[in-house]
Amino acid sequence: MCRQAFLLVILLFSVFGFSQTKIIDSQTKHPVSYATISFGNGQGVFADDEGQFLFTEKIYPDVDSLFVSALGFKDLNISTENLPKILELQPHIDQLDEIVVRAKLDRKYKEETIKAYLDDDYHKCWLPTIESEIAVYFKNEDDKLKKLSEIHFPIALESVDWKKRHKSNAEKKPFSTLFKVNIYHNDNGRPGKPLSYQNIVFRATEKDGDQFTLDVSAFDIYIPDSGLFVSLQVLGYADNAGKLLPNKKYKEIKSGGALVKIPTNFRPLLPFTNEIPENNTFIKRVFLHGNQWIQFKKGHFTDSSLLNAGLTNYGMGLTFKVYKDE
Template sequence: MKLLCPLFIYLFISISFAQTQIIDGETKYPVSYATISFGDGQGIFADDDGKFYFTKKLYKDVDSLYISALGFKDLNISTENLPKTIVLRAEADKLDEIVVSAKMDRKFKKETLEPYLDDDYYSCWLPTIESEIAVFFPNGNEQLKKITSVLFPITLESRDWEKRKRSNADKRPFSTLFKVKFYKNDSGHPGEVLTYSNIVFVATEKNGDEFELDVNEHDLFIPDDGFFVSLQVLGYTDDQGKLLPNKKYKEIKSKTGGIIKIPTNFRPLLPFTDEMNGHRTFIKRVFINGNNWVQFKEGNGIESSLLRSGLNNYGVGINYNAYKDE
């Protein structure tokens, strides 16, 4: 039997399921990559056109949706007679905080904090749609610094497990959309966002063992007390980089006849390290309303083989410009 290609599946779902679009109430533009939570730990994401697919066939017990997006007021809406268009209202008090930076006309030195790479499957976090990972970067001195790019380490897997230790082995293909956020430091935890821009990228096996995300245009200057950068899986994409409908759980029938929900793991894997000082990594479950960040550390109620192995941090790196004093 031939397997259906992702594009065919996408077209089939587009035709079969109810399609809803989320728009900005003022501009009428789509709200890209909004989070649609179901209130019980489940959820999905809108695509770049603000569209998502919801059907009672997949989510039988869901009676309301909780919709959130950067810069907009949260919205609760019933799934009964779900409209084709959902309108979000801008959260003006937060948007007013955005500061437009003038072009820096000063000499600077390019600096790099290298990422920590690892191709060992057992040293990796298996990304799921429900989780967001944030890593803290302290500011070592008072020098003005602008973040130019973020270096996300990724682990590639061989198509053939027996050849997994060979660097020239054919790699398992993937095309995954990620969302990136930058947060202020709020007493050692991720706080308010530093930018309301939607920052996303598509990673494939062709990117090698790290993905460099250029953020120079966002004018992100490192605060005195440091910042957090986070990574969140939105799901797999088609050949054009368009987000495919991705279900958070695989549902498998148990021997007793019940349904067991197993989180869907997405590729690429994210290598953790024991070479970064301290516990600088935080995680949260994005589909639970009001959920707080939890430090990735033993004793915080996190069951992880990574922690048992002393792998406490996701090894993100950054490039930045360190400006000289005037």
């Protein structure tokens, strides 16, 4: 467990006490994993794999209502006054996975890879925060049947000793971070409806190196004719077993007699690149701006050091099977 996460857990549970709420499916009574809980004013957290999240009025004194959402369920608005220990979400029938009946494919195929763009320069990296979701567009070059096999996420590691940051054998700062991956349809050049409602989650640590490769072959994701978007979303720090820890989105510091909220940046850093000519990357602030996608390009973001340096895309990569015609 990384030191920052450990200290945060001690702070939350020793000072504020243990108080958790659980989100379940109203029909099956099963936990709703990794639901989004928005507090308003740009604040929010995620539930863990068991549908549990930490909320107390002492931690969030200015919050009077919660907005809960999850793929495949109707949104829920609820007051924080006398907040129940169990919250039930109603399944959204029209958002269930489309059932596609396919015979087991034993056709020949070749495997192709769109490489990831790696970079260890910290100044060329996005600093992940809980509210940020980054989606990258991958077009479909032809009408051949393609099944997604792997997703390659470039990661920039930070050296413990700044002076040794250019040495490949330098000791790296530890982290243990849980990410969620979403797959979206292409809706006229923007991320559209989810292509899959399955929870795809992984934990990354400094031991994974400068690229994390996620095997998604078991999810049966086929690339539509119009291509697809793959997104990466930070859920927060996790323990060594991959359990999501209580993560507070903001650090609060006193400045000039006032309490200032500073977004918590999570590791690892995500390197951006200027080697992709198109603007394929979209950013969404999950708890801000109506949860709308914005293309990452000049004119859409102000004071972006990445855009000012011409770094317009997160260099995610893919591996997929291309099936030969029968």
